[in-house]
Amino acid sequence: MSKTQTDDLTPLDVPESPEDKFREFLEIRGEKLTDPRRTLVRHIYSSHKHFDADELVRDLHDAGHAISRSTVYRTLRLLVEAGLLRELRLTNRSAYEHDYGYPAHDHLHCTVCNRVVEFRNEEILKLRDEVSRAHGFRATGHRFLITGVCSKCDRSHSPRRRLDLI
Amino acid sequence: MSKTQTDDLTPLDVPESPEDKFREFLEIRGEKLTDPRRTLVRHIYSSHKHFDADELVRDLHDAGHAISRSTVYRTLRLLVEAGLLRELRLTNRSAYEHDYGYPAHDHLHCTVCNRVVEFRNEEILKLRDEVSRAHGFRATGHRFLITGVCSKCDRSHSPRRRLDLI
DNA sequence: ATAGCTGCAAATTATTTGCAGTATG
């Protein structure tokens, strides 16, 4: 494995809580940190995982927080603008993940079990900047998604065939 | 510019026409190459550009081909499965581009003018394989999207500010 | 002949919006 394969995905130490960072963002725009918004940021940052709008609504509901679907959608958009969340478009529904307080990384997507694995590789940034420079672009971000089959699915694929025939 | 910045996006010489390749794919699955499907492949391969379902329906209509929206959607899905088209998810509607007969490449997306530029860089494949190996994945594909601002938009941005204030 | 295909209209899925009442800075 080369030295560029770092893969350290420990959450970063950040000076402000996500909630504070969101409040600051809203203040600048003359907008308000309301109860539903506070509940949302806290809930989203209470665990580290990928989620979509629907899962979020369900999760909140199960946790006893009745926040309307519209507010969830509206707040997700704000959180992306605020730099707290990153939006992924793996399927036709948008998925989200923490962007603030978490190191830059990219994804491997197993198309069999649908699992998403994060990885970190410094080389990609260099490549991104090299390509951007060559095309007169000022890069502001990137998305690198590798699709394939994870070892588990690769191993269980042929054996599973037998069951599929039942 | 490094030697990995090749950027040769000349269409490839391919042994079979897209139509033949599609027919072969359909035959294997016991499906049929009908008039609407033939019209679609030919139309799609008559120019090289990115397009979405809606644009395609409009283009076809303008060219005098009345193919229903459902058939367009159904056929696009088949063409992706057949390896003729690649699906891109830059926005909430899927965009498509030629995959067969065209060299592997990735994209730069200017978020100001929404232009998409293709580029080729050999290094990415190496990176993709290195990362996949390190995670026990068997890579079957990837998507590398650089978002940023193109030189044209970058130049015209500050001057334009004055007009925005009116 | 016999699957499979088509267009149409209706259904589904994901997301957005208008509005009347409520809460924040």
Place this chain on the structure above:
DNA sequence: CATACTGCAAATAATTTGCAGCTAT
């Protein structure tokens, strides 16, 4: 206390599906 926010229901946008008749192998 002005302005922004919320939930609801209705609207929109993108895509999918059921079905009755049509068509390629």
